C-alpha cells in the first residue's frame with residue numbers, strides 16, 4: 226500500500242529528529258500533503274496509527290494538512306494555484322511550469338514531550 230511506505234518514511238524522519246534532540250516522547254506529528262502526492266488522508270491516518278505504535282511504542286497525534294498544488298511559470302515567473310491538473314500559466318499561457326508545492330508529503334513539525342520525571346534520574 227502506497228500510504229504504508231509514506232508513513233514508514235515519515236516515521237524514519239521523525240525518529241532521526243527525536244534522536245538528534247536526545248530523545249523524548251513524541252506527542253504530535255504535523256505533516257502537509259499536496260494534492261499531487263496521492264495521499265488518501267483516511268488511509269494515511271489508519272496506516273499511521275498502526276505503525277506509530279510499532280516505532281515509538283506509544284500513540285501520538287497526527288495532524289495532516291492538505292495543501293493546494295502551486296506552480297510557477299518558468300516563462301513569466303507567475304505563481305499560481307493548479308486547479309483540476311491544469312498546468313498552464315494563466316498569465317501567459319505557457320505550459321512550462323515548475324510545481325513548487327503540493328507534489329509531496331512534508332514533515333512540518335514534531336512535538337516532543339521531554340521526559341524530565343524519569344524514575345531513578347536524581348542523583
Ligand SMILES: [Zn+2]
Pocket residue numbers: 298299300301302303314315316317318319
Ligand atoms: Zn507565464
